[in-house]
Amino acid sequence: MPITNPFMPTRKSIDSEPLKSIKPSGKKDESFFEQVFEVVRLIPKGRVTSYGAIAAALGTKLSARMVGWAMNASHLTKPKVPAHRVVNRNGLLSGKMHFRYPEQMQELLEKEGVRVVDDKVQDFDKRFWDPAKELLL
DNA sequence: ACGCTGACTATTA
DNA sequence: CTAATAGCCAGCG
Numbered sequence: 446m447p448i449t450n451p452f453m454p455t456r457k458s459i460d461s462e463p464l465k466s467i468k469p470s471g472k473k474d475e476s477f478f479e480q481v482f483e484v485v486r487l488i489p490k491g492r493v494t495s496y497g498a499i500a501a502a503l504g505t506k507l508s509a510r511m512v513g514w515a516m517n518a519s520h521l522t523k524p525k526v527p528a529h530r531v532v533n534r535n536g537l538l539s540g541k542m543h544f545r546y547p548e549q550m551q552e553l554l555e556k557e558g559v560r561v562v563d564d565k566v567q568d569f570d571k572r573f574w575d576p577a578k579e580l581l582l
Numbered sequence: 583a584c585g586c587t588g589a590c591t592a593t594t595a
Numbered sequence: 596c597t598a599a600t601a602g603c604c605a606g607c608g
Contacts, residue, residue: 496590508603513589533590540589 477507481515482522484576488530491558492574493566495534502577516540529553536569 480503488494496509496516512531519526529550533539541550541564551561560567 497592500590506603509590510588510603511590511605514605516589528589531589534592538589543589 477503477511478515478518478522481512482519482526484580485516485519485526485528485531486524487576487580488527488574491572493530493532493536493554493559493569493572494574494576495532497534498573498575498577499531502575502580513540517543527553530557530574532566532569536566536572538564538566 481499484499484502485494496512499512500507500509516526516528516531519528528540529538529544531540538550538554538561541547544550551564554561554566559572566572
């Protein structure tokens with residue numbers, strides 16, 4: 446069951462220590478994280494989106510901060526999430542310092558054809574990919 | 583329980 | 596353009 450989420454993911458649904466392990470017990474409840482990861486994986490190459498846009502696509506009640514928080518655990522998931530395609534509202538690579546090394550985020554983006562100057566995505570308006578719009582939830 | 587923090591955002595000056 | 600402020604909510608000491 447993909448991203449469609451008429452309900453609000455309650456804070457209880459994400460209480461299962463996502464930072465340490467992502468539910469290896471096979472209990473596959475649709476946590477907020479999984480929905481975030483799924484959306485991020487759908488971002489086309491060469492496009493970017495914002496934390497707020499993802500939060501909005503999943504239901505506005507979760508603040509954008511929680512999306513960033515989910516991304517913190519993204520590198521532990523399988524398959525891996527292209528977290529480098531998620532930037533903040535201004536197109537700034539605010540999450541670069543959370544990669545293996547800070548330069549990696551920009552390297553990955555430019556490798557996909559996204560120009561980045563001084564940690565900012567160029568032509569952000571054109572590069573922006575709105576999940577709520579493209580996925581037509 | 584309390585207060586602080588944070589990969590955020592919108593608003594105001 | 597920058598800076599300050601206020602919401603936001605899970606995690607942590």
